[in-house]
Amino acid sequence: MPASYAYLGPEGTFTEVALRTLPEAATRELIPYVSVQSALDAVRAGEAEAAFVPIENSVEGGITTTLDELVAGEPLMIYREVLLSITFALLVRPGTRLTDIKTVSAHPAAQPQVRNWLRANLPEATWESAASNADAARLVQEGRYDAAFAGEFTAARYGLEALETGLHDAENAQTRFVLVGRPARPAAPSGADKTSVVLWQRDDHPGALRDLLGEFASRGINLMLLQSRPTGAGIGNYCFCIDAEGHIADRRVAEALMGLRRICLQVRFLGSYPRADIAPGGARPTLPGTSDEEFMAAADWVARCQDGRF
């Protein structure tokens, strides 16, 4: 297996900065790819050991290209997550003034994070989506667009200068990135983990979503992401991308997944991995009666009843 990680490039993306915070990245070759799809395809094709891509931000929610790639195609698994606080710089070719800017570019996920700033400062500028923020910077260098929203650190790589820095409509905007590889045994529980799954309903009926969510709720499992994505089978047909607290090795999580497997058309396990928002071991207590010991004691009691030994 090649010791390389694919990431959403080109060089100078926030994705690259987030990836470099992972200790394991220091021992891998980091290879930029032009899109989330191509980075994940490199993993599926066995060209890269894993891919590092953005998956969610605190302003707009899930990054749909990434979710859709994980929902469909050859199964992949999330190994790790990283959270990065994001502020943008407005990058231009040296000498460009604010009044010269007619076109601005960035990754689509950047737009809702700078929309108010644009309305107040460049109301006439046309938005052009790019494959990533660093790609937008590259296109500004080539003269295709007048300005790019990207990291301040991206300027030097593309011979640009930052006309404005610290741009963010929402205080403390964060983006979540994930390291995705081929299915493997999840790392052992860290004491503060998250489990990601995709659920497809078996049929449409009143309360169908409530039934799915009930499998988590009754076992005291908090949800951290719920995003519906169209299945492509017509209006009203959705699957659900869910992040739940806990690890598949936790009895309550395993039991919830078993419950879902029984009532759903399909369940895709996307991995159990350490949470980036709290330290290992720092997970909150769950609902009384949902610890591993309590599940095991209950299973033992049922076994004794079945044996007539109660």
Ligand SMILES: O=C(O)C(=O)Cc1ccccc1
């Ligand atoms: O990593 C990048 O630079 C990207 O283009 C993805 C992205 C978009 C918006 C905020 C953070 C990351």
